[in-house]
Amino acid sequence: MTTFLAQLLNGLQYGLLLFLIGSGLTLIFGVMGVINLAHGSLFMIGAYLAYVVAGYTGTFWLALPAAIAGGLLFGTFLEAALFRRFRDREHLDQVLLTFALILIFEEARSILIDNQFHSVAVPALLDFSVPIVGGFAYSAYRLAVLAVCLAVAALMLLFVERTNIGASIRAAAENPEMVGLLGVDARRIHMLVFAAGTALAMLAGALAAPLQSVYPGMGDGFLILSFIVVVIGGLGSIGGAFWAALLVGMVDTLGKAYVPQLAGIAVCGMMALVLLVRPAGLFARG
Amino acid sequence: MTAILEARNLSASYGTNLVLQDIQIAIHPGDVIGLMGRNGMGKTTLIRALVGLLPARDGAVLLDGQDAAGMPPFKRSRAGIATVPEGRGIFASLTVRENLRFAARPGGVWSEERVLSVFPRLAERIAHRGNHLSGGEQQMLAIGRALMTNPRLLILDEATEGLAPLIRDEIWHTIRVVRDAGVAILVVDKTVSAVLSLADRVVVLVRGSVVYSGAPAGLQVDPALMYRHLGVDG
Structure with a gap:
């Protein structure tokens, strides 16, 4: 029972991290029409940023604002310098661009840091277990990650659903041509979406750093699952x-725990089923 | 008087397929122009070229007398060109209020209150999402949203298509209200009689070329022209 509870919480936390990555990916894809294969690398950069900031300053806490601020700046730069020019290009061109970015980011990481595995210590403030029920206790840091991700998700949903800028983002995701015909410069929306998506992916990487090793290519698995979340x-x-991120996080985590031989195909099978039954996605508005 | 929007010897193509040839059309303040022709003759393509969605292959689109080549649609909209496209272009996930406010450009006579007074039905549905509106309500929203930009020229592409007769009458009445407010109008619609009774001037397109440009009366006195180019008995 305690193992199942632990796996449930692990699945929830994994799903919420997937949401941070997948929400940016879905907005960038939906609003800009750009397939960003390098989105997983942004997650990795966030984790390495946490490793570097925590190492130099001695405190992990600075890594979180650094990931958000760094992500906003880096995303703005990438959008203005590269992605804007590729928005109206063929998907193959976009795939080539973002694949090249993966190689560049990995090479830069190799040159600037190294190719080793690293660990980031759980901050001392949260380095204990919280009793949940009976004899079952759960890591305070993991619970904090859950809380942060839920707070970010709530803020994002409120922002997108309740503000004028959020309405503009939804409008641009639905009908970019109409956005222009109504006098709105879609480039500003694109820049905002790309910067926010980058910041969320890097924040996810920074949050994940104390949960797992920091290592080359660590965003690859997250990228694949995030694309499944988008679909x-x-x-x-x-x-x-x-909702899709929670579903994927749960199925992937519980699958690995209880039916490891099927875990790999469970999530992909779920995506295939959705594509067959409801190709626009389970939660798409018609 | 300088035209708000003008096509001068305009040709445009999709790939190698030339779809507009040597088009001349000028829309001045207060004009009401009916753009007519059978299906596939280039009406929507001409609108797309005028609003900046399709580049000119030859000739030019002039905005207030200036060549608008390379000017994106959002800048043309800000210069006073509002478009209600075929299919309405409503944002389905936005509420009626969000759709209206998205387009709002202060400084003119058209405010949310005024639009809602012209379309009281929208006021009743103000918190409903676009995909929860009927076809007629969506069309009212599309027109109301275009008016929220406080345009000098309103372009309507098939604004009454697929609507019930009563709703159609309501839309035509609203277009007259807009005209009376001094907004120039370029209207494309299959209801030939309604267009002829509204427009000061009609332009008829056949295979991407202008075959008639003049007063509606000039078209109405030529039954052969009416039948051949518009498919109606004159």
Whole structure:
């Protein structure tokens, strides 16, 4: 029972991290029409940033604002310098660009840091276990990650669903041509979406750093699952990405724990089923 | 008087397929122009070229007398060109209020209150999402949203298509209200009689070329032209 409870919480936490990555991916894909294969690398950069900041300053806490601020700046730069020019290009061109970025980011990481595995210590403030029920206790840091991810998800949903800028993002995801015909410069929306998506992926990486090793290519697995989240949730839908990420996180975690021989195909099978039954995604608005 | 929007010897193509040839059309403040022709004759393509969605292959689109080549649609909209596209272009996930406010450009006579007074049905559905509206309500929203940009020229592409007769009458009435407010109008619609009774001037397109440009009366007195180019008995 305690093992199952632990796996449930692990699945929830994994799903919420997937949401941070997948929500940016779905908005960038939905609003800009750009397939960003390098999104997983942004997750890795966030984790390495946490490793470097925690190492130099001696405190992990600075890594979180550094990941957000760094992500916003880096995303703005990438959008203005590269992605804007590729928005109207063929998907193959976009794939080539973002694949090249993966190689560049990995090479830069290799030159600037190294190719070793590293660990980031759980912050001392949260380095204990919280009794949950009976004799079962759960890592305070993991619970904090859950809380942060839920707070970010709530803020994002409120922002996208309740603010004028959020309405602009939804409009641009639905009908970019109409956005222009109504006098709105879609480039500003694109820049905002790309910067926010980058910041969320890097924040996810920073949060994940104390949970796992920091290592080359650590974003690859997250990228694949995040694309599955986008497909299941529906392109451009933040609410869809949230529920789909929880679903994928749960199925992947519980699958690995209880039916490891099927875990690899369970999530992909789920995506295939969605593509067959509801190709626009389970939570797409018609 | 300088035209708000003008096509001068305009040709445009999709790939190698030339779809507009040597088009001349000028829309001045207060004009109401009916753009007519059978299906596939280039009406929507001409609109797309005028609003900046399709580049000119030859000739030019002039905005207030200036060549608008390379000017993106959002800048043309800000210069006073509003478009209600075929299919309406409503944002389905946005509420009626969000759709209206998305387009709002202060400084003119068209405010949310005024649009809702013209379309009281939208006021009743203000918190409903676009995909929860009927076809007629969506069309009212599309027109109301375009008016929220406080345009000098309103372009309507098939604004009454697929609507019930009563709703159609309501849309035509609203277009007259907009005209009376001094907004120039370029209207494409299959209801020939309604267009002819509204427009000061009609332009008829056949295979991407203008075959008639003049007063509606000039078209109405030529039954052969009416039948051949518009498919109606004159």
